[in-house]
Amino acid sequence: MAVRDAHPLLESWRDVPAVDHHCHPLRRWPFELTAVELRSAFTEAIDPAMAEQHVTQTAAYQGALPRIAAELNCDPSEAAILGHRNAADPASYARQLLGRTTTGVMLVDQGFASGDCFTLEEQQRATGIPQREIIRLETLAETLVNDSSEPRAWFAAVRGALQASIKRGAVGVKTICAYRASLKLRPVDTDALGVAFSALRLRVEHSQPVRLAGNALCHALLFEAAQACRELDVPLQVHCGFGDPDEDLAETSPLGLRPLFIDPAYRGLRVALLHCYPYHREAAYLCSVFPGVYMDLSLTIPFAGLEGFRAMRETLGLCPTSKLLYASDATRYPEVYLVAAMLHREALAEALGELRDRAIISRAAAVDAGRQVLAENARRLYRLPNGPAG
Amino acid sequence: MAVRDAHPLLESWRDVPAVDHHCHPLRRWPFELTAVELRSAFTEAIDPAMAEQHVTQTAAYQGALPRIAAELNCDPSEAAILGHRNAADPASYARQLLGRTTTGVMLVDQGFASGDCFTLEEQQRATGIPQREIIRLETLAETLVNDSSEPRAWFAAVRGALQASIKRGAVGVKTICAYRASLKLRPVDTDALGVAFSALRLRVEHSQPVRLAGNALCHALLFEAAQACRELDVPLQVHCGFGDPDEDLAETSPLGLRPLFIDPAYRGLRVALLHCYPYHREAAYLCSVFPGVYMDLSLTIPFAGLEGFRAMRETLGLCPTSKLLYASDATRYPEVYLVAAMLHREALAEALGELRDRAIISRAAAVDAGRQVLAENARRLYRLPNGPAG
């Protein structure tokens, strides 16, 4: 395949250590990576039939292989890559690939990390990249049902736990409401909330697993968390759009979050919309009219082939470059962080490059906008100190 | 006008006989084609004012004329085309144009064919192209109301008729629920179903025409048909998105079909989403996470100008090339089959060519993906034998 020339803007960002404001822990090594595991890392499908039969026929996976292979200096085939990576020393291998992402600090959601993943401390040691915690709201709230006799007590416990986590260094809160309920937020129905919470309590009393779900519980919790984030001066990350099939994509438009943007109770709240595709035009609109709204395209970039590049261009229609954030949303395998980071910088270079080629922005403005998106916006949004410690 | 060079990928698919998995019967010749009839064949409008005043001002129609004219070797004007085609022998004319589509087999929905159209046997003889039947669910179900005293009996009759049709050679079932109800599928309300069915029966008893409509009847029927398709091992085609103004486009997103994809009752069901525009990004998402979901862009290609080409590129963001299907959705006039087939191959060549030019897939992978889309995916999906008999 033809090698494409690197976009000239990329060179100007070569030394910009990115803030990956939304990613997940690595799998604890050593382990032997299988083909199905690698494929599963480049799709939102859960059904193994997708990894077995279809992922190899996607632009995302086909495009990822040569990029990984170029780094490993091997054939761009799945087998060659697996052979090389499984033969390598896992620690230096991870350091090599993560080093190529030029990441200055990682803001990590450990929410769906299973026991086989690194803790933040381990990950910082293993990668040499500073790690900061993003608290996953629903996971935290599920652990506090047991101690709360009724919803108000539960919300108080959640707020207390959020405050404590932030005091210990967490820099933001993330909600996966989209996986548990509709994102079309509705006023809390106190009766329905009471009933739903009682049912949850009953499960706790019978030692059954607790899983928050449904609009009554999830919306009430989200509204509480939004107030807490405002008071604690940390952003609320909201998963929107594109995700695994546990969510109903029809219910995940960020437009449904409107109460958070217009209700004076949340005035000053900062919200980061994650993923957004195929609602990125809507997300960009929200960024263009509400000062506290930010967005990223994270998952869209490594998982959607050239659609990631198109989504970036479309986003820069309405979204100010001061509102767009860089994120890999990568998890488990160094390969994903590498591909996500490379594609993200390229998509950004092409979208800003187009604005520059069309004489809409100057070259200096394009370079500056890229620095904002890769690092400065997130540093401001999450109140991160400058410098290597993140 | 400048003649554009053919895309190099087209040549590599020149000998691939396509499976047109979704089209309609030809009008029985001889007949004299009028300008309004030709225009009406390139729009979803029903109101004759559109064909009279506006269709000539669309990219679709303006782009179709020179393609037809090139085949007829005449001026690219409506008058010249009509003159030439009406002077030609209709049988050889149809063979010539359909021959240019390189179609190996046509899967035909006769659902809205009026008496002036060919039967499948006649069409096979007339065109020399093997024909297979797709059963139109609602049309079939309407004929069975008379024999059924209540909904369960009606559903049993529908299942029996589907089984019999498939035994006789039909290869799939198509639902036009989008024209009769919302595609946002909801659990069946047994009471509402009973009431609606009684009203339908009453019309039969008074010898009034029967037309299925409304969520209660249409959703219940669709759920039954989905189970039948699963058991009979045939795909269920679902009209989504873009269609004539009898449908409310707001209610036709394929995301509304979610119950079919997540309810274990339908596990193993294969679904082909038809048209999809402007919900093709959503359809591609469904194809990327659910193994049984396939899609086409059919009508979007000949009716939407360059949007058909864009929709193809956008679709290949998330949709595996093993899930995308070729279809003309053509009906009545050989000109439509010709234009749809040419544009479809070109749109595919450009979208895959872009992935190849961007070094995301290899040339071999692009060629292979085109063969999948044009024929192999449909052969697998519909369990069609290889070879000329389709």
Place this chain on the structure above:
Amino acid sequence: MAVRDAHPLLESWRDVPAVDHHCHPLRRWPFELTAVELRSAFTEAIDPAMAEQHVTQTAAYQGALPRIAAELNCDPSEAAILGHRNAADPASYARQLLGRTTTGVMLVDQGFASGDCFTLEEQQRATGIPQREIIRLETLAETLVNDSSEPRAWFAAVRGALQASIKRGAVGVKTICAYRASLKLRPVDTDALGVAFSALRLRVEHSQPVRLAGNALCHALLFEAAQACRELDVPLQVHCGFGDPDEDLAETSPLGLRPLFIDPAYRGLRVALLHCYPYHREAAYLCSVFPGVYMDLSLTIPFAGLEGFRAMRETLGLCPTSKLLYASDATRYPEVYLVAAMLHREALAEALGELRDRAIISRAAAVDAGRQVLAENARRLYRLPNGPAG
């Protein structure tokens, strides 16, 4: 920055005086324009924090500055532009910039004009461009609550006032229902309408400000106005999609207007969908199937960077060029009219140019389509006489 060559189609429309079918009054001069005011003119944001911190980081504003600067022959910086424009004679300055828009007639909605804006007569004198009135429905209806004891009387008063305005020279009616209610039109609930109207009356009796809002009042009023427009033979403009944050974008798709298109009560009604983004594909679909539906992209063009250009291309997929309308939606400052007009012609040139480059339409057809969009469609739609008086 590189200067881009003008698109060759632009030259062929140089002498076409456009019908700006949807714009607003200029601010009465003299005044000193501030940076925040200029920025606020290129965003739909209301919160001043957007103009203070983010608008300078948008493609829209960054792209507008060099265009204004080129006209003023000054540095493309905000400060230089403000310095030059504030030092200029306001009347000749406005004449210069508006003259560059090549506008033949302006159809003006004075609905949100505050006391500091020109009347139509003043504006016609000040600019030398003929002005015609578009009646803002909700604003008019609010003034008539006082004289009406119940909804039917109110509707009769609205119809009477519309008729009188049109007799005095108004050429259309505009509804901003999207700012006051959902655009998903529902059948009028007479009881809810009665209750809502009583509440409105009560405010009048207590001399409180009256503001129409909610589905009951707004939908009923819109249905009445639609019938009145049909009878009075004037188009109904409907704000759809993109607007300021007073509206919930999720509720503003033009697909919600379906009752106006299919109910025989409105047969013959002409509707102009305004803005439409991000629902422009849906709007184009409506234009492709319903003879009475027209659309524009107005605000999308100056406010959405290259998305305006993309929206234009996407629109020309389904929308006949006989259905697309030119509009600036500009307000208050001559700079906005200038930028909107320049970008609109360029977007049109590129979209039609692409169709021409792809050999879908001829050069003559592209030139003709541009004339239609810039002027002829609106002249036909609004029954404007030809010639300079508009």
